[in-house]
Amino acid sequence: MEPIEPIVTRFPPSPTGNLHVGGARTALFNWLYARRHGGKFILRMEDTDRERSKQEYVDAILDALTWLGIDWDEGPHFQSRRGPIYAEYIQRLLDTGNAYYCTCPPEVLERKRKAALEKGQNPVYDGTCREKSLAPREGAVVRLKSPKTGATVFEDRVKGPISTPNSQLDDLIIARSDGSPTYHLAVVVDDITMGVTHIIRGDDHVSNTPRQIAIYKALGVEPPVYAHVPMVLGPDKKRLSKRHGAASVTEYREMGYLPEAIVNFLARLGWSHGDQEFFTVDELEEKFSLENIGKSAGVFDPARLLDLNADHMRAADTSRLAGLLIPHLEKRGVTVEDRARLKDAVETLKPRAKTLEDMAESALFYFTPIARYEEKGDKKFLKAEFLPALELLSAELEDVDVANQEAVEAAFGAVMEQTGLGFGKIAQPVRVAITGKTASPGMFETMRVLGNENVKSRLKNAIAYIKAKEQG
RNA sequence: GGUCCCAUCGUCUAGUGGCCUAGGAUAUCGGCCUCUCACGCCGAAGACACGGGUUCGAGUCCCGUUGGGACUACCA
Numbered sequence: 001m002e003p004i005e006p007i008v009t010r011f012p013p014s015p016t017g018n019l020h021v022g023g024a025r026t027a028l029f030n031w032l033y034a035r036r037h038g039g040k041f042i043l044r045m046e047d048t049d050r051e052r053s054k055q056e057y058v059d060a061i062l063d064a065l066t067w068l069g070i071d072w073d074e075g076p077h078f079q080s081r082r083g084p085i086y087a088e089y090i091q092r093l094l095d096t097g098n099a100y101y102c103t104c105p106p107e108v109l110e111r112k113r114k115a116a117l118e119k120g121q122n123p124v125y126d127g128t129c130r131e132k133s134l135a136p137r138e139g140a141v142v143r144l145k146s147p148k149t150g151a152t153v154f155e156d157r158v159k160g161p162i163s164t165p166n167s168q169l170d171d172l173i174i175a176r177s178d179g180s181p182t183y184h185l186a187v188v189v190d191d192i193t194m195g196v197t198h199i200i201r202g203d204d205h206v207s208n209t210p211r212q213i214a215i216y217k218a219l220g221v222e223p224p225v226y227a228h229v230p231m232v233l234g235p236d237k238k239r240l241s242k243r244h245g246a247a248s249v250t251e252y253r254e255m256g257y258l259p260e261a262i263v264n265f266l267a268r269l270g271w272s273h274g275d276q277e278f279f280t281v282d283e284l285e286e287k288f289s290l291e292n293i294g295k296s297a298g299v300f301d302p303a304r305l306l307d308l309n310a311d312h313m314r315a316a317d318t319s320r321l322a323g324l325l326i327p328h329l330e331k332r333g334v335t336v337e338d339r340a341r342l343k344d345a346v347e348t349l350k351p352r353a354k355t356l357e358d359m360a361e362s363a364l365f366y367f368t369p370i371a372r373y374e375e376k377g378d379k380k381f382l383k384a385e386f387l388p389a390l391e392l393l394s395a396e397l398e399d400v401d402v403a404n405q406e407a408v409e410a411a412f413g414a415v416m417e418q419t420g421l422g423f424g425k426i427a428q429p430v431r432v433a434i435t436g437k438t439a440s441p442g443m444f445e446t447m448r449v450l451g452n453e454n455v456k457s458r459l460k461n462a463i464a465y466i467k468a469k470e471q472g
Numbered sequence: 473g474g475u476c477c478c479a480u481c482g483u484c485u486a487g488u489g490g491c492c493u494a495g496g497a498u499a500u501c502g503g504c505c506u507c508u509c510a511c512g513c514c515g516a517a518g519a520c521a522c523g524g525g526u527u528c529g530a531g532u533c534c535c536g537u538u539g540g541g542a543c544u545a546c547c548a
Contacts, residue, residue, distance in 0.1 A: 296477095439510080
């Protein structure tokens with residue numbers, strides 16, 4: 001069932017914190033849906049909470065979305081700047097008899113609520129002012145005159161039909177005593193005036209939906225299509241939050257994750273396309289659909305993200321990876337002046353790195369002298385037993401260009417013949433000598449990228465090191 | 473308390489009444505490959521929450537139970 005009208009979706013974060021992975025997924029779904037159907041994606045800041053909304057969070061959210069590659073066709077709009085529009089709609093509701101002023105004191109309301117709760121009754125507003133036709137007055141709030149009978153039904157595109165008895169619906173406050181709009185009113189007015197056709201949001205909003213539909217009806221506007229996507233949970237099955245570790249998109253950037261991997265992972269958390277796990281962003285745009293969103297909440301599993309990131313690293317363009325790696329190297333005090341060499345290094349590390357951080361760590365030996373040998377490798381391979389092999393290799397390599405793999409292989413061959421050792425026996429000590437570690441990319445590519453100077457001097461250093469060690 | 477939503481391996485999921493002896497991925501374990509690591513390959517273990525229906529036949533439909541969750545503000 002394809003939409004006939006051009007579709008319009010939106011993402012309305014509150015700038016009260018960084019972009020959360022749950023929010024990022026909601027943004028992604030809205031964006032993908034709009035892109036998939038050639039529609040429009042709007043960004044809107046719900047910044048009516050003056051206390052907690054901060055400009056730095058606006059910037060952080062924009063930055064995180066941009067990093068993920070989620071761009072918007074309109075906005076960002078700011079609710080804080082739309083006061084007159086809300087006032088106009090509130091007045092319209094008042095004029096048409098769909099809303100009324102209420103002067104019930106908050107304390108009284110609170111008392112009634114408690115009493116109702118104790119008696120096991122539903123704590124909805126009792127309608128004291130509903131039929132009083134009160135005139136505007138200082139300190140009065142405006143309430144929506146909600147339907148009291150029947151039921152509100154809507155067809156959720158992921159959950160199916162959802163029906164709520166109207167007896168549950170409160171005469172909710174749409175304007176505070178200071179005249180400012182409440183959340184429900186603002187959302188509905190925004191979505192109407194911005195022409196939003198599809199609302200894709202977290203399923204913590206399903207029970208809010210009938211309230212909002214009541215506002216649409218009071219306004220005489222056809223409600224949009226709703227699609228409520230399940231929550232993202234932490235490993236303890238509780239709603240994902242900071243205490244589960246990294247919860248904001250920015251943190252993943254810092255940990256060296258690729259944006260396309262995050263996007264892929266987020267898309268697959270709750271949505272599926274048969275058995276496919278790996279998706280490029282283009283593929284997602286092409287295949288995303290509301291129909292294939294699951295109904296139940298999903299746990300954010302960092303292990304899966306890590307694995308998926310490794311897949312995307314392998315698939316990524318080497319030059320791009322090299323560029324992305326630079327900040328992670330600089331963090332470790334490495335300044336890269338030879339971009340071509342960096343690219344060669346990345347090429348060798350690509351199949352074995354899980355993140356950019358991981359890759360930077362593994363790449364260190366290419367760019368900085370060996371400070372100290374890894375303990376395990378030192379004990380096992382930098383000892384007298386391998387001294388002849390290292391010395392022979394050092395000599396064989398003297399006039400050889402390490403970039404010439406054939407020549408290097410020949411040098412190794414000569415050492416193998418003279419010592420009677422197999423390649424594996426020789427390679428490990430050499431590896432420790434030139435990389436400082438027991439694990440590295442293949443011997444020949446490692447040498448090639450390291451370069452003549454490094455290889456030869458490090459071999460000599462290791463030989464001297466062993467000799468010194470043996471002499472006590 | 474009320475209303476609403478949800479329920480397949482540890483985790484993400486496929487499954488839309490017979491193709492299910494429940495598939496894939498990830499994580500775990502074992503093996504292979506191999507100059508190390510990683511990749512890759514092979515294999516093991518691992519799930520339809522429970523109980524009733526409906527049906528010739530139910531993971532799939534209905535009801536109930538249990539267990540999770542959301543909402544129930546002059547927050548969003």
